[in-house]
Amino acid sequence: MTSQGPSGGENHPSNSGAKSTPAPVKRRGPEVQRAAVALPPEGFALAERLPEALAAHEVEVGAAIDEVVCRVPADHLVDVCRQLKDDPTFGFDYLRLLTVVDYVEQDGEFEVVYHLYSMTHRHKMMVKTRLPERRPSISSVTGVWRGADWYEREMHDLFGVEFNGHPNLVPLVLPDDFDGFPGRKNYPLNDYEEW
């Protein structure tokens, strides 16, 4: 969790600064430009406070365009989420989106992304954590935000990520007897070749 993944997509605000163009990252194929970071003022404030407040959880704070990104080890995730919600200075009371990104081809890992928003402070952030390719599992955040319920079920269907402690992790969008995880990159989109 220490190395910033090649496709992590975020830069540190400290070394990029607002509106500055960071150095292109070396990738497979031709050189690819990276999106510039343009954190809003409340985002900067948040990015400065986060490392200190979450010092106990080995977090790593970065930014992606206009959002603060906080990388968290998988086993600290629920604690971090609870703290982010309960701490009135953060007040992340709204889970906008929960999703899984498949980086198995690059890093052999899945990334779980939580998009948070605070109604009181009107700031937003992403919380990310990485899971191994084999038997990816993580604690459920349904206890923190009930809205995570269906998101987690959907991600369980599509990516096969286990959300431990979820009250009812049964298939949601797929049939009960569906085989495979169609969200993953290695699941073929079409059986046929386009002609």
Next chain:
Amino acid sequence: MSFTDILFAFAGLFGLFSALLVGVLSLTWLERKTLARIQQRAGPSVVGPHGLLQPVADAMKLATKEDIIPAYADKLLFWMAPAFVAVPAFLIWLAIPFGDRIAVRVLDLGLLYLVAISGIGVVGLLMGGWASSSRYSMLGGLRAAAQLVSYEIPIVIVILSIAVLVQSLSLDAVIGGNTITIGEATRDLPGQGLIPFAFVMPMGFVIFFIAGLAELGRTPFDIHHAESEVVGGPFVEYSGVHWAVFFLAEYLNTFVISALIVVLFFGGWSWPNPPESIFGNDLSSITTNFVGGAWFMFKTYIVAVTIFWIRGTYPRLRIDQLMTFAWQVLIPLSFVNFVLIAVVLFYDWPLWMMPTLSLPILIGAAIGVQRGRGVRDRPQTVRILRRSAGEIGRPMPNAPTQTQISGEGQGGD
């Protein structure tokens, strides 16, 4: 019973049956046209002039459709249920007078007959609902049973009040008045030739109309076949001719209730302009009866259109609200109506005492229903927040500051 009597009875039944079928077809057309006008569209307009033949086309379509019986259905009950709904709907018409003593069967106990027969339909609905072996039909059938049985009571009580008023159970007496002898005195009891009973007992009329709507399962009481909840209730699994028979019965019942309202409250064939005022006292002449019958049908259609109009306007109640309304409002009111008429007759008060006494009660009850439920006083819970006033969202970049707004007076609020 002589042979001619039997012949006449058959002829009458056949004539009634055909006339009713035509009536039902016309009623479906009328409903579709009325609803279409309410909803700013054209309605049926392709088959025949003004779409007049659309019902015929529909009937043919239904007759040629496959009649499906669900695999798990109770086949006997499933087959019989439509008949149990449709036959009573036809039978009621035997007693309804189209003119002075013109009915298929002139019954001295006409009112009793109406009450007795109209209660049978619910059995058919319950049978259909049960036999279909579908949860929706089951719910629909149970809803129908609860609803129809509950609303039967105010209807019966109102009919009873009318019987008390005319001191007879004959429908002819209801329309034409009655003379009875109590002890030594001979007393003329009112008919509807001059004043229809809707004006004599407005409360009874309102109760009967509302309960009639509920008996029909018409909006706002179309709960047992609510399309958006139980998808047609007892009729979900029916198709083809069986469904057509249910459909026929529905419209026949609409027709019946309209006719009953006209007979019981609007003077049937007699009011206004009792035929004798135009044609003299020869009540048996064909012209007189024809005019009376036309009057009767005209009024019936007017009531039917009113029912359709309500259908085009109102949402539907919920089952518990419907039952509450029946048991807490309509049934007590119908008893009040009954007691009022008894008191007025007992003390020999003039008849205009009835509306004077019952109208305030009716209006009071209506207000009480509104207030009692408290919905009329619903506070305005939705406010509009403006970003420019700093009430919502991020401050506007060019918005006037709070002090500027409050400087203008009440603007800051």
Next chain:
Amino acid sequence: MTENVAPTNLGSTIIQVPSPEPGTVDMMVNMGPQHPATHGVFRMELRVDGEQIQDLVPHIGYLHRGSEKLCEHESYSQIITLFDRLDYVSNFNNELVIVSAVEKLMDVAPPPRAELIRIIMCEFNRIASHLLFYGTFAIDMGAITPLLYNFRDREKIQALFESVSGARMMHNYFRVGGVKEDVADEFESRSLALCDELEHGIDETDRLLTENEIFLERTSGIGVISGEDALDWGLSGPVLRASGVPYDVRVDEPYSRYDELDFGIPVGSAGDCWDRFYVRILEARESVSIIRQAIALMEPGDTMSKIRRIARPPAGEVYAHCENPRGDLGVYIVSEGGERPYRLKVRPPSFCNLQALRDLTVGHYIADAVVILGTLDIVLGEVDR
């Protein structure tokens, strides 16, 4: 026949419900996926005691087309057409989300005129969507007439859309960096005339339903959800605002040119079905005022910025969201710097709103379940994606 049923574990969250009396069992009623009141292929399993709902298990996925996976295999301009098909009654709003996400990623801005055209289209679409809501909601409650009135007005909006984009529903009109082509000359006058007609139509619905006695009976105090619960469930849009949470993306994180427009956000406080309905009535009126302001701001100019035809955004991650008629529609794009996104995830407002259905419904009657589902105003194309 079991005497008592253990706390049911059928739904997502466990709610302790009273077990039926000894010797009786509750009836399971299956509503959907083919049911007139489920607004598409949504299925709910109801456990009812008589007419009262003891438990509700929602089932979705009948329309799952794997849109997100599909998007990973399409170029950005092709994705716009896929977004048209998410929430298929507010297509412009969907298009706006994806194009603004890609624009944010590429750090380009469309010309001011294009922004205004987008706003006007989106607000018209919001009205069209709300008109559909009033009608279908009324149908859910057995009133058949409002639908026809609303479709009359919606038809006019669709005609306008057709004149602008060439299509009535699947427009594919917004582009990364602008809109496909400029609007016709008579667009402004036509829109203004349409605004008046729409205002009249909304008033008509308002008069017909809002204060109706039966309507009030059916909606007042039904399906109440508090503001905290609504936030906890991640609700958004009119459903969230009806519970008293003043959150609207157009004012909380203003996008496009909403900064320059002055409009109100209706916020309820009761959180019941009536509030959810009335919030939408007022919202449609505000949309009319937004359209008028936007038309007043319109100036001649370009409608497409000078960027590459095929969008090739830089690597990075972006989350962009807009206020859809149903709520906060967002899109999260992970780009690796190609013509196609590496991962695309939609935040579907209907999906989140639907989660709360069970909490809202348990304890009410079957007829109320239909009404509550109606006020959530789901579109299955977006729920299932």
